Amino acid sequence: MIRVVVADDQEQVRRGFVALLGLEPDLQVVGEAADGLAAVGAASRTRPDVVLMDIRMPGIDGLEATRRILADPDLGGTRVIVLTTFDLDEYVFAALSAGASGFLLKHTDPAEMVHGVRVVARGDALLSPSVTRTLIGAFASRPSAGHADPAYRSLLTEREAEAVALVAAGASNAEIAGQWFVSEVTVRTHVSRAMTKLGARDRAQLVVLAYQHGLAQPPQHPQ
Numbered sequence: 001m002i003r004v005v006v007a008d009d010q011e012q013v014r015r016g017f018v019a020l021l022g023l024e025p026d027l028q029v030v031g032e033a034a035d036g037l038a039a040v041g042a043a044s045r046t047r048p049d050v051v052l053m054d055i056r057m058p059g060i061d062g063l064e065a066t067r068r069i070l071a072d073p074d075l076g077g078t079r080v081i082v083l084t085t086f087d088l089d090e091y092v093f094a095a096l097s098a099g100a101s102g103f104l105l106k107h108t109d110p111a112e113m114v115h116g117v118r119v120v121a122r123g124d125a126l127l128s129p130s131v132t133r134t135l136i137g138a139f140a141s142r143p144s145a146g147h148a149d150p151a152y153r154s155l156l157t158e159r160e161a162e163a164v165a166l167v168a169a170g171a172s173n174a175e176i177a178g179q180w181f182v183s184e185v186t187v188r189t190h191v192s193r194a195m196t197k198l199g200a201r202d203r204a205q206l207v208v209l210a211y212q213h214g215l216a217q218p219p220q221h222p223q
Contacts, residue, residue, distance in 0.1 A: 002121045005031040005046060007039035007065065008054040008083060013106060017052060020110050027117060036060035043069045043078060049121045052104070054083045055091050063091065063098050070099035070201075079120045079202065101204045102126025125203030127170075149213035155197045161215065163190040164198075168207045168216030 004021055006029055008014040014032055021027045031042035035058045043051055051069060055062040066080045079101040084091065092103070101120045104113055116126050153161060166176050173187045180187065191203070200206040210216040 002027050002050060002117060003030045003046065003048040004028065004117060005033065005039065005042045005048045005051045007033040007036070007042070007051060007057065007062065009034050009057045010054075013054075017113070020113060021117065024114055027114070034058075036062060036065035039065045040068045043075055044072065047075060048078055050117050051078060051080045052083055052117070053080050053100070054106075055095065063094055066095065066098045066100055076201075079123075081116060081120050081126060096204055096208050099201070099205060101202045120202075123202050125207070127204055127207070149215075152198065152209075152213040152215060156194055156215075160190050160194040160197070163187065164194050164206065164210050165216045167191060167203065168210035 004027055006014055006017045006021070008017065011034070014034070018029045018032060021029050030046040030048055033039035033042045037059045039051065039053060039057075039062070040060075042048075051066075053062045053066055057065075060068075062082060066082070069075055069078060069080060072078075080099065082091070082095045082100045082103050083106050084103055085106055095103070102116065102125050104116050104126065108116075120126050156164065163176060166179070171179075173184045173191065176187045177184045191206070194200075195203070195206050198206065198209050200209055207216075
């Protein structure tokens with residue numbers, strides 16, 4: 001059973017999410033919150049697998065609530081999905097840096113919403129191509145972009161480093177497998193080992209770490 005907390009200051013929206021998730025036999029809403037502090041409290045009490053977190057809420061916003069939840073050692077298994085109105089809004093980079101595992105549009109298709117919760121609950125990232133491009137652009141524009149951190153690079157094998165670079169460029173496991181002419185299982189193994197060595201809690205954080213420490217080069221012609 002996947003345990004979920006729903007945090008949104010709009011009661012009608014929040015109730016809609018709760019009702020939608022409640023229809024699924026493998027999902028259980030264990031808490032609700034109408035502001036950031038309440039979201040942190042609900043997560044601490046219920047220790048959910050996933051928190052659906054609105055960004056714009058009273059008190060502390062969803063970004064700060066995300067930071068507090070993911071900094072709690074008792075919530076090591078909790079993942080946060082940020083709820084947003086636009087997938088390219090100004091909070092994309094900040095939310096991923098705070099540790100969010102991905103994004104869902106508030107008005108997304110119900111089936112996609114449920115699928116997204118399941119994806120993040122199993123430890124994968126929920127990053128659309130547009131979100132990945134935004135992240136790449138944010139790092140590519142920084143003066144320090146592309147300067148590798150030897151301490152981080154030395155932790156990885158050549159294959160693991162290549163996998164990290166491809167993940168950071170937005171490639172899926174299937175795409176990497178096709179490029180390498182290996183199975184997706186092999187790719188997943190390399191990515192998982194890199195995540196463990198770099199201390200990344202999931203694929204989204206791996207992308208952030210890759211750009212922060214110069215382990216990835218942005219594509220020359222992002223599409």
